[in-house]
Amino acid sequence: MVYLTRKAEFSASHYYHNPSFTPEENARVFGKCNNPNGHGHNYTLEVTVKGAVDPRSGFVVDLKQLKEIMSREVLDALDHRFLNKEVPEFLTRIPTTENIAIAIWQRLAPKLKSAQLHRVRVYETPDLFVDFYGEA
Amino acid sequence: MKAYLTRRYMFSASHRLHSEQLSAEENNITYGKCNNPYGHGHNYSLELTVSGPVDEQTGMVCNLADLDGFVREQILERYDHQNLNLLPEFAHEVPTTENLCISIYDIVKRGFRAAHLERVRIEETMMNAFEYAGQET
Numbered sequence: 047m048v049y050l051t052r053k054a055e056f057s058a059s060h061y062y063h064n065p066s067f068t069p070e071e072n073a074r075v076f077g078k079c080n081n082p083n084g085h086g087h088n089y090t091l092e093v094t095v096k097g098a099v100d101p102r103s104g105f106v107v108d109l110k111q112l113k114e115i116m117s118r119e120v121l122d123a124l125d126h127r128f129l130n131k132e133v134p135e136f137l138t139r140i141p142t143t144e145n146i147a148i149a150i151w152q153r154l155a156p157k158l159k160s161a162q163l164h165r166v167r168v169y170e171t172p173d174l175f176v177d178f179y180g181e182a
Numbered sequence: 183m184k185a186y187l188t189r190r191y192m193f194s195a196s197h198r199l200h201s202e203q204l205s206a207e208e209n210n211i212t213y214g215k216c217n218n219p220y221g222h223g224h225n226y227s228l229e230l231t232v233s234g235p236v237d238e239q240t241g242m243v244c245n246l247a248d249l250d251g252f253v254r255e256q257i258l259e260r261y262d263h264q265n266l267n268l269l270p271e272f273a274h275e276v277p278t279t280e281n282l283c284i285s286i287y288d289i290v291k292r293g294f295r296a297a298h299l300e301r302v303r304i305e306e307t308m309m310n311a312f313e314y315a316g317q318e319t
Contacts, residue, residue, distance in 0.1 A: 141241070142240070
């Protein structure tokens with residue numbers, strides 16, 4: 047089994063708000079992130095896939111295909127978007143880094159054929175990242 | 183859905199690597215420049231990884247403000263701009279980054295209840311890093 051990681055960047059805005067909380071609860075739990083006008087980050091995405099090395103190509107996965115899938119399924123949907131308003135998952139879920147990692151996993155997992163998705167890592171800033179391994 | 187959140191913090195501290203159980207010559211051989219009696223310092227980069235189910239109400243493994251507050255009070259105030267050799271945990275232990283990882287792991291494990299501590303990782307310099315994930319069971 048060999049693991050391959052492909053990196054990508056996207057920039058997006060978001061804010062944290064739970065409609066079932068009172069305004070005071072939202073302010074207390076989410077702090078500055080509750081500003082309804084949103085704020086933004088330069089996100090770094092690392093997608094790790096695993097698989098056996100194909101004896102003919104020497105590849106775990108065709109990197110060009112992986113790049114295309116990541117661009118189509120993730121970057122086209124998230125890059126330069128207001129996540130809360132423009133990305134279907136986040137109309138009902140709060141676009142925290144945790145939920146962004148889960149949404150990216152759910153977008154990518156069914157599209158990968160030759161290799162298996164191992165980990166989605168999303169950096170919100172260089173000092174904060176979330177890993178999701180598809181665990182229930 | 184279980185996710186893993188990693189947060190990075192910085193602190194600067196001095197230390198001297200010197201073991202009471204070794205002779206002066208052995209200390210010199212073992213620790214080299216790090217045995218300089220006046221000590222020396224590093225900018226440490228600390229990474230804490232915590233895990234747990236993503237809370238449906240908040241979308242979070244744990245509230246980052248709680249983790250940051252805990253680390254500020256219990257870790258950064260304790261270690262930042264300190265001489266590690268003078269702290270009680272290093273009175274009889276050598277303040278290597280290995281032992282620093284274990285000390286920080288123990289403080290977080292004991293005091294932080296909002297998520298499960300997975301791992302402590304410390305970069306002493308850009309060239310070396312140490313990890314501790316608790317005792318193997």
